[in-house]
Amino acid sequence: MAKGQPPLSHHQYVKTLDSPGSGAAGSVVAKRATDSDSDSGSGSHGSEEEAAQSAEDEADQSQPVVGSPQVVFYVQPQSSGPASESQTTITAWKNALIPFLRGAAASFTTYLDAFKQMVQSAGSPVPESRKNWVVLISSGGAFAGGVFRGEECLVHKAMQRYTVRRKQGGLQSSKDNQGGNAPKSAGSTLRRYNQRRFGEDLQELLKEWAPFLTPAACSHIFMFAPSINRRWVHEHLA
Amino acid sequence: MSISRSLLQYGLLSVLICFWLCHSLFFFPGSPFEKGDARVQSIPTAVRNVTFQEVQRVYSVLSTVWTVTLDHAVYGGATSLQARAPALSSSTAAGVDSLLELKRPAIDPEQLARQQVEDAMVSQRRQLHDRVTAAVRSGSVPTLSAVFAEVGSVPYWYPAPLASGPLGSAGTVLCSDGPLHLACAHGDTAMMEALLSYTYSTTPGFAAQDSVKNRVRIDIDGRDETRFFRTALHVAAEAGRCDLLELLLEHHANPELRDSKKQTPYNLCKDKDSRLVFRNFASAHQDTWDWTAACVPVSDETEAERLQREQDKKAKKRQKEKDRLKAKKERERIEKEEAAAEAAAELARVKKQQTRMCMPSLWRLFYH
Numbered sequence: 001m002a003k004g005q006p007p008l009s010h011h012q013y014v015k016t017l018d019s020p021g022s023g024a025a026g027s028v029v030a031k032r033a034t035d036s037d038s039d040s041g042s043g044s045h046g047s048e049e050e051a052a053q054s055a056e057d058e059a060d061q062s063q064p065v066v067g068s069p070q071v072v073f074y075v076q077p078q079s080s081g082p083a084s085e086s087q088t089t090i091t092a093w094k095n096a097l098i099p100f101l102r103g104a105a106a107s108f109t110t111y112l113d114a115f116k117q118m119v120q121s122a123g124s125p126v127p128e129s130r131k132n133w134v135v136l137i138s139s140g141g142a143f144a145g146g147v148f149r150g151e152e153c154l155v156h157k158a159m160q161r162y163t164v165r166r167k168q169g170g171l172q173s174s175k176d177n178q179g180g181n182a183p184k185s186a187g188s189t190l191r192r193y194n195q196r197r198f199g200e201d202l203q204e205l206l207k208e209w210a211p212f213l214t215p216a217a218c219s220h221i222f223m224f225a226p227s228i229n230r231r232w233v234h235e236h237l238a
Numbered sequence: 239m240s241i242s243r244s245l246l247q248y249g250l251l252s253v254l255i256c257f258w259l260c261h262s263l264f265f266f267p268g269s270p271f272e273k274g275d276a277r278v279q280s281i282p283t284a285v286r287n288v289t290f291q292e293v294q295r296v297y298s299v300l301s302t303v304w305t306v307t308l309d310h311a312v313y314g315g316a317t318s319l320q321a322r323a324p325a326l327s328s329s330t331a332a333g334v335d336s337l338l339e340l341k342r343p344a345i346d347p348e349q350l351a352r353q354q355v356e357d358a359m360v361s362q363r364r365q366l367h368d369r370v371t372a373a374v375r376s377g378s379v380p381t382l383s384a385v386f387a388e389v390g391s392v393p394y395w396y397p398a399p400l401a402s403g404p405l406g407s408a409g410t411v412l413c414s415d416g417p418l419h420l421a422c423a424h425g426d427t428a429m430m431e432a433l434l435s436y437t438y439s440t441t442p443g444f445a446a447q448d449s450v451k452n453r454v455r456i457d458i459d460g461r462d463e464t465r466f467f468r469t470a471l472h473v474a475a476e477a478g479r480c481d482l483l484e485l486l487l488e489h490h491a492n493p494e495l496r497d498s499k500k501q502t503p504y505n506l507c508k509d510k511d512s513r514l515v516f517r518n519f520a521s522a523h524q525d526t527w528d529w530t531a532a533c534v535p536v537s538d539e540t541e542a543e544r545l546q547r548e549q550d551k552k553a554k555k556r557q558k559e560k561d562r563l564k565a566k567k568e569r570e571r572i573e574k575e576e577a578a579a580e581a582a583a584e585l586a587r588v589k590k591q592q593t594r595m596c597m598p599s600l601w602r603l604f605y606h
Contacts, residue, residue, distance in 0.1 A: 069282035069283075070282075088305060088306070089304075089305070089306050090303055090304070090305050091303065091304040091305075091306070092303050092304075093282055093299075093300050094282070095279040095280065095281070095282050095300070096279075096300050096301070098276065098279055099276050099277050099279065101276070102276070103276065119303075133297060133300075133301060135281070135293045135296050135297050135300075136264065137281075137285055137288050137292060137293055137296070138263065138264075138288065139285075139288050140288070142288035143288065144288045144289050144290050144292060144293050145293060146290060146293045146294065146297065148297050148301075153294070156290050156293065157290075158288070158289060158290045158293075160288075199263055199266075202263060202264070203266050203268075203269075206264070206269055206270055207268065207270070209270065210270040213270035213271060214270065215277070218277065219277060220277055220279065220300075221271055221275070221277045221278045221279065222279055222280070222281045222296065222297075222300060223264065223278055223279070223280060223281065224280065224281040224285045224296075225263060225264065
């Protein structure tokens with residue numbers, strides 16, 4: 001990620017934008033996806049004209065956004081003073097916006113709506129109306145996860161079991177599934193047992209966390225689990 | 239054939255079991271979320287290791303909105319601001335509105351005009367600075383005086399403040415090639431004296447005299463921001479200019495200031511003579527500066543006393559050596575005399591023995 005100043009809280013951020021002299025004078029009207037892989041001439045210099053163009057081209061805006069994991073909104077300057085020399089962009093992760101699409105097709109307009117919703121729900125004065133964000137990471141025989149709301153972490157858990165074969169790498173189940181006879185050594189038995197128990201532990205944990213994960217309480221679940229994810233992503237794209 | 243088929247079946251079955259296992263890891267019957275749930279998203283960044291710390295990092299990355307402002311006019315680069323959108327304690331709906339529908343008053347024409355005036359002033363200052371540095375480089379005092387005499391509405395200050403406000407209110411223009419620094423590097427005493435008549439000091443003890451009103455004012459402790467933030471005293475010390483060092487110290491240049499490498503002027507001295515200048519000044523003005531902070535060793539005696547003491551020490555040593563040699567000579571002489579006396583005594587004893595030995599032989603002669 002690009003480095004910059006340390007993150008501000010929402011309150012500070014809004015204050016920064018309000019202060020005179022900040023470059024973010026204008027309104028978020030035009031937006032364009034980042035071309036991280038095909039970014040040739042469309043750098044920040046040509047962005048103003050492009051912003052103006054895309055504001056006019058409604059048809060162009062409704063194109064589905066593909067390619068980049070992030071979506072970039074251009075803040076259109078309001079006045080044509082010296083401040084117009086500066087260009088402000090706001091970058092957000094698509095995966096953080098998708099839950100706000102509510103099934104709508106992915107496009108610039110829907111992403112902008114989703115962004116507004118995200119900021120509004122984040123800045124809502126009623127703390128109860130803010131929802132949990134959940135991060136679940138699992139790889140090999142290890143799991144780490146947490147439930148967050150704003151700055152605070154409600155619950156978190158990390159656990160690990162001996163399931164990965166020493167020196168060789170890979171789960172015991174993947175070795176068993178290579179064909180032929182599954183090894184019957186003491187170690188393989190142990191790993192097989194641990195893998196089974198790991199799954200059970202995880203299920204128990206998720207059931208325990210169920211109150212945090214209901215649709216009413218939780219808006220985002222970010223999941224990383226290589227073998228699962230791959231399959232899941234494939235299904236989703238198909 | 240049957241074996242291969244059973245293997246294939248077994249393989250397929252195990253793959254299915256594997257999928258079922260993996261699938262069941264998070265999406266098991268009774269799981270709090272389902273497969274098609276829009277809330278469930280993959281993590282679009284690289285995940286390093288499976289720890290809670292990583293979970294926190296992923297959360298902070300995903301919940302952050304990056305706001306980047308590119309200002310081509312001033313920097314040609316980027317200044318960036320970051321804001322974490324969902325992570326917040328309290329905020330108002332008005333704040334959200336201002337984020338999304340930013341309403342700004344148009345730029346004040348008066349402010350614009352003021353900005354232009356200031357810009358013009360800065361450029362005038364730059365031109366003036368160039369003329370001064372050129373004069374110092376040429377080494378001619380009359381040229382410098384002429385330039386200073388011409389200074390009019392825009393004063394010449396070094397370091398030059400960015401805005402026209404009071405001293406130190408705003409930032410300063412990047413200071414390189416200060417006139418004092420240049421004079422230390424390749425100037426003479428006359429040039430330095432000419433410059434020092436315009437200097438002021440920001441040290442509390444020697445507060446700026448009335449030079450604030452002056453049209454030309456040079457901070458004697460002005461730092462060269464392009465060369466390790468060194469003051470003129472640093473430059474003079476490093477160049478070993480003893481005459482200029484003395485002048486600067488007499489005009490209250492601060493020897494305690496350290497450059498960006500944490501070195502004081504005394505630390506930068508290359509030879510004994512320039513160090514001596516500092517030490518002499520320190521012993522003469524012990525209360526003026528904190529000489530321990532300036533890394534200058536201070537003794538109560540003056541340089542002349544120290545020399546005298548050293549000479550005395552040397553003379554004493556010489557005398558001691560002389561005495562030692564004298565004693566040695568004396569000892570040797572006594573030893574020699576003693577040896578001679580002993581030798582004489584031995585000779586006498588041998589002669590006596592010889593005569594005694596002769597007697598029996600004579601006696602034998604008689605009786606044969």
